[in-house]
Amino acid sequence: MSRSQILRPIKLLKRMQQKMDSSSLKRMKDGESIIDPKSTVGGGVADVYGEDRATEDQLVTPWTVSVASGYTLLRDPHHNKGLAFTERERDSHYLRGLLPTAVSTQELQVKKLMQSIRSYDIPLQKYVAMMDLQERNERLFYKLLIDNVEELLPIVYTPTVGEACQKYGSIFKRPQGLYISLKEKGKILEVLKNWPERSIQVIVATDGERILGLGDLGCQGMGIPVGKLALYTALGGVRPSACLPITIDVGTNNQKLLDDEFYIGLRQKRATGKEYYDLLEEFMSAVKQNYGEKVLVQFEDFANHNAFELLAKYRTTHLVFNDDIQGTASVVLAGLVASLKLLGGSLADHTFLFFGAGEAGTGIAELIALEISTKTNIPVEEARKKIWLVDSKGLIVSSRKESLQHFKKPWAHEHEPLSTLLDAVKAIKPSVLIGTSGVGQTFTKDVVEAMAAINERPLIMALSNPTSQAECTAEQAYTWTEGRAIYSSGSPFDPCEYNGKSFIPGQANNAYIFPGLGFGLVISGAIRVHDEMLLAASEALASQVMQEHYDKGMIYPPLANIRKISAHIAANVAAKAYELGLATRLPRPTDLVKYAESCMYTPNYRSYR
Numbered sequence: 001m002s003r004s005q006i007l008r009p010i011k012l013l014k015r016m017q018q019k020m021d022s023s024s025l026k027r028m029k030d031g032e033s034i035i036d037p038k039s040t041v042g043g044g045v046a047d048v049y050g051e052d053r054a055t056e057d058q059l060v061t062p063w064t065v066s067v068a069s070g071y072t073l074l075r076d077p078h079h080n081k082g083l084a085f086t087e088r089e090r091d092s093h094y095l096r097g098l099l100p101t102a103v104s105t106q107e108l109q110v111k112k113l114m115q116s117i118r119s120y121d122i123p124l125q126k127y128v129a130m131m132d133l134q135e136r137n138e139r140l141f142y143k144l145l146i147d148n149v150e151e152l153l154p155i156v157y158t159p160t161v162g163e164a165c166q167k168y169g170s171i172f173k174r175p176q177g178l179y180i181s182l183k184e185k186g187k188i189l190e191v192l193k194n195w196p197e198r199s200i201q202v203i204v205a206t207d208g209e210r211i212l213g214l215g216d217l218g219c220q221g222m223g224i225p226v227g228k229l230a231l232y233t234a235l236g237g238v239r240p241s242a243c244l245p246i247t248i249d250v251g252t253n254n255q256k257l258l259d260d261e262f263y264i265g266l267r268q269k270r271a272t273g274k275e276y277y278d279l280l281e282e283f284m285s286a287v288k289q290n291y292g293e294k295v296l297v298q299f300e301d302f303a304n305h306n307a308f309e310l311l312a313k314y315r316t317t318h319l320v321f322n323d324d325i326q327g328t329a330s331v332v333l334a335g336l337v338a339s340l341k342l343l344g345g346s347l348a349d350h351t352f353l354f355f356g357a358g359e360a361g362t363g364i365a366e367l368i369a370l371e372i373s374t375k376t377n378i379p380v381e382e383a384r385k386k387i388w389l390v391d392s393k394g395l396i397v398s399s400r401k402e403s404l405q406h407f408k409k410p411w412a413h414e415h416e417p418l419s420t421l422l423d424a425v426k427a428i429k430p431s432v433l434i435g436t437s438g439v440g441q442t443f444t445k446d447v448v449e450a451m452a453a454i455n456e457r458p459l460i461m462a463l464s465n466p467t468s469q470a471e472c473t474a475e476q477a478y479t480w481t482e483g484r485a486i487y488s489s490g491s492p493f494d495p496c497e498y499n500g501k502s503f504i505p506g507q508a509n510n511a512y513i514f515p516g517l518g519f520g521l522v523i524s525g526a527i528r529v530h531d532e533m534l535l536a537a538s539e540a541l542a543s544q545v546m547q548e549h550y551d552k553g554m555i556y557p558p559l560a561n562i563r564k565i566s567a568h569i570a571a572n573v574a575a576k577a578y579e580l581g582l583a584t585r586l587p588r589p590t591d592l593v594k595y596a597e598s599c600m601y602t603p604n605y606r607s608y609r
């Protein structure tokens with residue numbers, strides 16, 4: 001039975017609200033059951049209780065849900081508690097005999113599952129175990145993830161999710177999101193209505209063409225929206241039922257997949273041009289029609305040529321952002337701002353060299369220029385001159401301007417052409433080197449040593465994902481700079497030692513930003529994403545790096561604190577939305593951090609009476 005099917009009619013809800021006094025409302029917000037335990041609805045046994053408050057609507061109108069009983073309840077991942085059903089719940093919900101006698105606590109269940117997950121040697125086995133848990137017992141899944149975020153993030157997210165996408169065909173069991181293919185053209189609105197949840201707040205959509213640094217994985221890219229949205233809930237506090245993963249399947253140019261008899265997607269070359277953009281247009285308008293203008297659409301892992309165009313096309317009419325262009329930019333900017341405490345000076349005093357001039361590279365470059373321009377009052381065109389990009393053909397310079405894609409043109413400065421990254425490092429003498437090429441091991445020993453020869457503390461960011469695509473490893477960066485580098489990567493690396501000293505690499509992954517950014521948009525009822533909100537998100541993240549972290553050479557706060565960090569990011573983003581007149585949730589809460597914290601989904605079990 002789907003969750004929406006067991007939502008009781010609105011009339012019942014209204015009747016109940018009339019009966020409710022303020023104390024029962026308060027208890028309801030706290031997740032307690034508020035109805036006479038003996039009451040039944042529609043002839044079946046029903047429980048009615050409040051959902052987590054995660055939106056303005058729920059503050060005023062708590063959802064009322066009846067829970068199925070018996071075997072169906074155990075099969076419903078949204079309400080199942082497994083052995084944690086109490087004796088009373090087992091009686092009132094016809095569960096006697098369906099469970100062994102022992103009654104567990106959620107804490108004990110977490111302990112048991114962590115033991116079981118740790119017993120697997122292979123990360124993909126852990127991933128499958130986590131996905132099985134998500135399909136079996138959603139609250140336990142999120143409790144596990146939240147309580148063990150540093151250990152489990154690399155499993156449900158980068159890098160393991162990359163491998164999961166490569167093998168998604170054989171992992172696929174049950175739908176975790178919506179597949180919208182060219183076959184659904186003209187029917188996308190109907191397809192959206194097939195999803196069991198109605199009140200969607202965040203959609204992560206991919207077309208699978210550039211999954212991490214792994215290339216075109218077609219419809220198998222679904223693992224990415226699923227993983228990103230798990231983080232929206234675990235790290236950002238958006239209710240799971242308000243999240244919708246979507247894969248737009250327009251075919252794949254990956255011949256291996258096309259030749260694979262078990263490939264699960266549309267077996268054709270990618271649609272392009274008008275056919276592609278018409279489908280995307282139908283999708284975007286169906287989303288707005290079905291969910292309203294406050295639903296957030298996060299574009300994820302589109303190839304460069306479409307990513308920029310889709311963002312430019314929809315950012316003025318829909319609530320959208322591109323995680324790879326803007327989320328990554330915001331997280332990197334936060335790290336750069338934080339690093340100034342270690343490096344000294346302001347951003348404008350630094351010179352930046354990028355290896356890779358796609359979505360991430362140009363997105364970060366532009367946000368740095370915007371921040372420099374905002375802080376120093378110099379025009380953004382001037383600020384861009386401190387930033388240089390190298391692509392597959394060498395340093396981007398003005399003599400190449402005519403043949404450049406439009407997103408590279410702002411970075412074509414006056415300089416003689418240089419064909420290698422090493423030559424560019426030697427000539428430009430950057431203080432910051434940022435890898436966004438999607439190609440592993442491109443920060444060679446020569447390149448890193450050249451950075452160390454120019455700078456006392458070279459800042460090196462190897463951002464390409466997953467781990468195999470990192471431009472250099474943490475250990476290489478510390479070893480080749482004799483322990484002087486400040487290093488961050490997109491995928492996680494373990495702490496390492498050099499000359500008896502321990503180093504903690506930072507993870508400059510957009511996972512720090514998008515859950516808090518999205519949550520800030522949701523709680524303020526924002527209707528557009530503005531660049532200033534990205535700057536606000538960066539500032540909030542940088543402000544969470546404390547002296548104790550700087551003392552260890554860190555430029556990002558520990559992920560263990562991510563929910564507190566997300567609440568600060570959400571509050572700063574929401575504040576900006578109000579300031580820009582883009583927020584629709586009125587009146588503006590006075591303490592936005594407290595408000596954000598109070599709206600966050602918590603995975604603790606609720607009692608069913």
Ligand SMILES: O=C([O-])CC(=O)C(=O)O
Pocket residue numbers: 158211212213301323324464465490509510
């Ligand atoms: O998913 C990640 O880990 C970061 C990201 O957006 C990408 O690499 O495309």
Ligand SMILES: [Mg+2]
Pocket residue numbers: 212300301323324
């Ligand atoms: Mg991405």
